[in-house]
Amino acid sequence: MTVTRFAPSPTGRLHVGNIRTALHSWMLAQRDGGRFVLRIDDTDAERSEERYIDAIRADLAWLGLDADVEVRQSQRFALYQARFDALRAAGRIYPAYETAQELDLKRKILLGRGLPPVYDRAALQLSEAERAQLEADGVRPHWRFKLDHDAPIVWDDLIRGPQQFDPRTMSDPVIRRADGSWLYMLPSAIDDADLGITHVVRGEDHVSNTALQLQMFAAMGVTPPAFAHEALLTGSEGKLSKRLGSLGVDHFREEGIEPQAVIALLARIGTSDPVEPLVDPAPLIAALDFTRFGRAPARFDEAELAQVNARIVHQLPHAAVAGRLPEGMGAAEWEAVRPNLTRVADAGDWWQVIEGPVEAPGADADTRAYLAAAAEAAEAIDWAGDPWHALTDRLKQATGRKGKALFLPLRQALTGRDQGPDMAALLPLIGPTRAVERLRRAAG
Numbered sequence: 001m002t003v004t005r006f007a008p009s010p011t012g013r014l015h016v017g018n019i020r021t022a023l024h025s026w027m028l029a030q031r032d033g034g035r036f037v038l039r040i041d042d043t044d045a046e047r048s049e050e051r052y053i054d055a056i057r058a059d060l061a062w063l064g065l066d067a068d069v070e071v072r073q074s075q076r077f078a079l080y081q082a083r084f085d086a087l088r089a090a091g092r093i094y095p096a097y098e099t100a101q102e103l104d105l106k107r108k109i110l111l112g113r114g115l116p117p118v119y120d121r122a123a124l125q126l127s128e129a130e131r132a133q134l135e136a137d138g139v140r141p142h143w144r145f146k147l148d149h150d151a152p153i154v155w156d157d158l159i160r161g162p163q164q165f166d167p168r169t170m171s172d173p174v175i176r177r178a179d180g181s182w183l184y185m186l187p188s189a190i191d192d193a194d195l196g197i198t199h200v201v202r203g204e205d206h207v208s209n210t211a212l213q214l215q216m217f218a219a220m221g222v223t224p225p226a227f228a229h230e231a232l233l234t235g236s237e238g239k240l241s242k243r244l245g246s247l248g249v250d251h252f253r254e255e256g257i258e259p260q261a262v263i264a265l266l267a268r269i270g271t272s273d274p275v276e277p278l279v280d281p282a283p284l285i286a287a288l289d290f291t292r293f294g295r296a297p298a299r300f301d302e303a304e305l306a307q308v309n310a311r312i313v314h315q316l317p318h319a320a321v322a323g324r325l326p327e328g329m330g331a332a333e334w335e336a337v338r339p340n341l342t343r344v345a346d347a348g349d350w351w352q353v354i355e356g357p358v359e360a361p362g363a364d365a366d367t368r369a370y371l372a373a374a375a376e377a378a379e380a381i382d383w384a385g386d387p388w389h390a391l392t393d394r395l396k397q398a399t400g401r402k403g404k405a406l407f408l409p410l411r412q413a414l415t416g417r418d419q420g421p422d423m424a425a426l427l428p429l430i431g432p433t434r435a436v437e438r439l440r441r442a443a444g
C-alpha cells in the first residue's frame with residue numbers, strides 16, 4: 001500500500017511551496033488508495049510552537065488535505081533512542097568533540113586550499129584515553145553518523161531520474177547535539193522506516209539529504225522509500241521570490257481564493273500537463289504522474305491563480321457557498337450573478353443590486369422619455385416567462401431603438417451600473433415591483 005507523508009516543521013506558517021509538496025503527497029496517496037501521514041517535525045523544542053501546529057492543521061483542513069494519521073516527532077524520542085543505540089553499537093554513530101569554532105576553522109582551511117569542506121573524521125582517531133580525558137574535562141560530544149565510503153550512493157528519483165553521490169565528498173552528518181536534542185536527519189529516516197512510508201515527495205533542496213538518509217536506511221536494514229524531489233517554486237518574475245515564503249492560506253482567503261483554485265493550480269504548475277480549473281480534484285489525482293514533472297523551477301503566478309479562481313467560482317453550486325452569501329440570497333440569485341464574479345464575496349454587491357436601492361446615473365430628456373415608456377411596458381408584459389426579452393422586444397418595436405441605445409439605459413436604470421450579469425437572469429430576480437419603480441424613478 002502506498003503511504004506518503006508531509007513533514008512540516010512547526011516553526012512558521014505553511015507557504016505556497018510546502019503546500020505544493022503536501023498536495024502532491026496527498027494526491028499520490030489518494031491516487032493509489034493509500035494513506036497520507038501528517039508528521040509534525042517538532043524535535044526543535046525552542047523553535048517549534050503549538051500555534052503553528054494548529055495553523056498547519058487548519059490550513060490543511062481548509063485545503064481539504066486530510067491526513068489519515070498524525071504523528072509528532074516530540075512523542076517519538078524513545079524510538080529514536082533505541083535506533084540510535086543500535087546504530088552506535090554497530091559502529092555507525094560516533095561521538096565528536098569539536099567545538100563549532102574548531103569545525104569552522106577546519107572548513108576555512110580546506111576551502112582556502114581549494115578543497116571541499118568535508119569533515120576529516122578526527123573524532124574517529126581519538127584514543128580511549130583521549131576520549132576519557134575530554135569527558136573528564138566536561139566536554140559533551142555531539143554525534144555523527146558514519147557514512148559508508150565503499151560504494152556510490154544511487155537512486156532512481158521519480159522526478160529527477162538516476163541520481164549518484166560519492167559519499168567520500170560528504171561529511172558524516174551530525175545527527176544529535178551535545179545536549180541530546182535531535183537534528184532533522186536521522187529521526188526523519190527512522191520515522192519513514194517505522195511508519196512504512198513508501199514515497200517521499202519533497203523539494204529538491206533535500207536531494208543531498210536523501211543521499212545521506214539512504215545510507216541510514218541501509219544501516220537500519222530497511223528498504224528505503226521511493227523519492228520524488230520537486231523543482232522549487234519561483235515567483236512570476238522567474239526568480240526565487242521572497243514573497244512566496246509569505247504566501248499562504250491566510251493570504252489566499254483574504255484574496256477570496258477558493259481552496260479548489262489553489263489545488264488546481266499547484267497540482268499542475270511545473271508539469272507538462274495543463275492547469276485545469278476543476279472543482280473536483282478527482283481527475284487531477286487520477287492523472288498525477290511524476291514523470292511529467294519538469295526539472296526547471298515551477299512558476300507560481302498570483303494573476304494566474306486569480307484567473308483559475310474565477311473559473312472555479314463560476315462552477316460552484318449554491319450549496320457550496322450558501323454560508324458565505326448574504327442572508328436570503330438563494331440558488332437563482334447565485335446562479336444569475338455567478339458568471340460575473342471573480343470572488344464569492346463579491347456576490348454581496350449583486351445581491352445589493354437585486355434588493356436595491358440602486359442609484360441610476362442622470363439621463364438626458366430623450367433617455368428619460370424612453371425609460372418612461374419602459375416603465376409602462378414593464379407593467380404590461382408577462383413576468384412569468386422571460387420578462388427581459390418580452391420587455392426589450394416590445395421597446396424595440398415601439399421606439400425603433402436597438403443595440404446599446406435599447407439596452408444600456410435599461411441596465412443603468414435597473415441596476416445602477418453599466419455592466420453586470422445577464423439581464424435576462426437578473427430581471428426576474430429584481431421582479432416587477434422594483435423594476436417598474438426603478439424605471440419610473442430614472443425617467444424622472
Ligand code: GLU
Binds near residue numbers: 009
Ligand atoms: N521538516 C522537514 C522540512 O520541513 C521535512 C523534510 C522532509 O520532507 O523530509 O524541511
